[in-house]
Amino acid sequence: xxxxxxxxxxxxxxxxxxxxxxxxxxxxxxxxxxxxxxxxxxxxxxxxxxxxxxxxxxxxxxxxxxxxxxxxxxxxxxx
Numbered sequence: 550x551x552x553x554x555x556x557x558x559x560x561x562x563x564x565x566x567x568x569x570x571x572x573x574x575x576x577x578x579x580x581x582x583x584x585x586x587x588x589x590x591x592x593x594x595x596x597x598x599x600x601x602x603x604x605x606x607x608x609x610x611x612x613x614x615x616x617x618x619x620x621x622x623x624x625x626x627x628x
Contacts (some may be wrong), residue, residue: 552588622623 550567561578567588576583 550588552585554583554586556583558583 551564552567552570553562553564555562556576556579559576559579561576562585563574563577564573565572565574565585568584570587572585573582574585575581
């Protein structure tokens with residue numbers, strides 16, 4: 550996620566990868582030092598809230614990978 554911020558001196562808009570949060574960089578417009586702010590995360594959507602109720606309900610497996618058993622080709626078919 551990119552961090553979008555502005556230089557407090559000249560207002561120039563800059564973008565940097567979130568790994569740069571907290572670093573001091575030179576403004577690409579005026580050359581002044583600017584501290585890169587921490588990324589702002591949007592609030593979680595209402596659908597993303599933790600479900601209420603039984604803890605076992607929240608830990609239920611929702612998908613499994615199923616592999617069919619190997620078929621034997623060297624046996625005679627049942628009559």
